[in-house]
Amino acid sequence: MKVGVDRRRCVGQGMCVLYAPQAFVLSDEDGCAEPRFEDVPTDQEDAVRRAFDACPEQAIVVIG
Amino acid sequence: MNTQFGSKANPIAFDHESPEHADNWVAEFRDMREKCPVGWTEHHGGFWVATSYAAVVDMARDTGSFSSHKSFDPQTGTGSGGITIPFTPIPRGLPVESDPPEWNALRGFINRRFAPKAVEAFRDDARLYATALLNRVIETGEMDLVNDFTGPVPAMVTMKMMGLPLSEWREFADPLHAMVFTPKEAPEYASVVAGVEWIFRRCAEEFVRYKDQPEEDNLLSFFAHQQVDGRKLSLDEVLSLANNIIIGGVDTTTALTTHALAYLADHPEAKARLMADPSLIPFAREEFLRFFTPIHCLARNVTQDTAINGQDLEQGDRVMLAWAAANRDPEIFEKPDEVQFDRSSNRHLAFGSGIHRCIGSSFARMMFEEMIAQMFARIPEWEVDRAASQRYRSVGTINGWESMPIHFAPGSRVACSLEI
Numbered sequence A: 001m002k003v004g005v006d007r008r009r010c011v012g013q014g015m016c017v018l019y020a021p022q023a024f025v026l027s028d029e030d031g032c033a034e035p036r037f038e039d040v041p042t043d044q045e046d047a048v049r050r051a052f053d054a055c056p057e058q059a060i061v062v063i064g
Numbered sequence B: 001m002n003t004q005f006g007s008k009a010n011p012i013a014f015d016h017e018s019p020e021h022a023d024n025w026v027a028e029f030r031d032m033r034e035k036c037p038v039g040w041t042e043h044h045g046g047f048w049v050a051t052s053y054a055a056v057v058d059m060a061r062d063t064g065s066f067s068s069h070k071s072f073d074p075q076t077g078t079g080s081g082g083i084t085i086p087f088t089p090i091p092r093g094l095p096v097e098s099d100p101p102e103w104n105a106l107r108g109f110i111n112r113r114f115a116p117k118a119v120e121a122f123r124d125d126a127r128l129y130a131t132a133l134l135n136r137v138i139e140t141g142e143m144d145l146v147n148d149f150t151g152p153v154p155a156m157v158t159m160k161m162m163g164l165p166l167s168e169w170r171e172f173a174d175p176l177h178a179m180v181f182t183p184k185e186a187p188e189y190a191s192v193v194a195g196v197e198w199i200f201r202r203c204a205e206e207f208v209r210y211k212d213q214p215e216e217d218n219l220l221s222f223f224a225h226q227q228v229d230g231r232k233l234s235l236d237e238v239l240s241l242a243n244n245i246i247i248g249g250v251d252t253t254t255a256l257t258t259h260a261l262a263y264l265a266d267h268p269e270a271k272a273r274l275m276a277d278p279s280l281i282p283f284a285r286e287e288f289l290r291f292f293t294p295i296h297c298l299a300r301n302v303t304q305d306t307a308i309n310g311q312d313l314e315q316g317d318r319v320m321l322a323w324a325a326a327n328r329d330p331e332i333f334e335k336p337d338e339v340q341f342d343r344s345s346n347r348h349l350a351f352g353s354g355i356h357r358c359i360g361s362s363f364a365r366m367m368f369e370e371m372i373a374q375m376f377a378r379i380p381e382w383e384v385d386r387a388a389s390q391r392y393r394s395v396g397t398i399n400g401w402e403s404m405p406i407h408f409a410p411g412s413r414v415a416c417s418l419e420i
């Protein structure tokens, strides 16, 4: 499973960090999300899926 | 001509400012969402209301067709547009009442000051103010939750962030709150307006003073020294920024925290759960944001003819995005009228959506956490005097409480470097 954040859509809602604190970090510059990895470790897959569902901007891209 | 239900020819009866809406908004929004998720009402000169999650999000993201721009002429006191219905005859808030590209420059200029790291630097301050405010009342066994606690904490954090002297906290907190609920016809309205004007006069005075001093770590000093697109900000722009940050951040956070504390008093099992497992508090907070939606709805200007949900929106129309209705849409939220701390995901719109999405959400979240933690630690049991509590008579703009007296077992003051 791979994860990314579409920076054109992300407005820094921060819901991703709530559901998957080990997978995303909010930037100190503009508050937008950055994934901490591209290849999702197996134990993070559930959390990343919940973050994907919780993002109101549909800015999280998940493949696989 | 379009005559379907909710069209201009066949309008709905909706007034977000009415007492009926305040008493009955959940059912009213449900009805509108089911029958016409985008509908026209004749109140306040006529405007569209979007109540489904999909319609609200589509409009919020399409800033090309739905503009936030406001114009205002201080000479005549007239203008148009902006995010409030009816029109508010004061200068616009920035960045909230601007469109790209003006918005990009201003939001880019202030973003860093509201990012999570910048907010964490204020956590100790929020804790200090919350501690000092409870010290003021804890020995008496009673307080007005709004006026003694959930109002002043965000007001004081905001003053610190802006670079205003903390000693003026009462003069700062009271008019910001009273402005939201005092009817324009009321005899005290003039003094409330004067109080709000005083706050912005103080912002102007401090801004001018900061210009002559080396830059300090606060927003007014930042505005005085830094440049946007290679130029200094004008005083008008600074006041518009201050307006948006102060009015956008204080009473909203107050409303959220007051609703949450009232809910927890009524639901001891929910409170016990949060006290036993504080890692649930952020999830509870997001659910309270969804459920109570402190900012019920905000407006846009329609800039080109657009068809949505079978309705014809015309250039020059006004449209209201009902965040509170979207947050109860069963298409998105299972059992939307229940408070559930463990929703598997919660994509609520309490902070808006699209480019104008709340810049202060990390601040709001942090202040909420500090207020709840302080209550849990020092006043673990409280009872709300519902008969004496007064909800805002209109919840159309802010869904909050004028006052909420609570009783509790008297406790003791704790050591605190701030005496207020």
Ligand code: HEM
Residues within 6 Å of the ligand: B068, B083, B094, B095, B096, B097, B107, B244, B245, B246, B248, B249, B250, B252, B253, B256, B293, B294, B295, B298, B323, B349, B350, B351, B352, B353, B355, B356, B357, B358, B359, B360, B361, B363, B364
């Ligand atoms: C629970 C508390 C809060 C709620 C419910 C809330 C809600 C909102 C909403 C719905 C918007 C979108 C406006 C629009 O689409 O037209 C917004 C924007 C904004 N909020 Fe908040 N807010 C809160 C706290 C704060 C705080 C604490 C601050 C400041 C420290 C703040 C500052 C702003 C600003 C400056 C904007 C405009 C952003 C832009 O136009 O780019 N808000 N807020």
Ligand code: SF4
Residues within 6 Å of the ligand: A005, A009, A010, A011, A012, A013, A014, A015, A016, A017, A031, A032, A033, A054, A055, A056, A057, A058, A059, A060
């Ligand atoms: S929840 Fe979505 S919009 Fe929000 S910070 Fe995360 S990726 Fe960005």
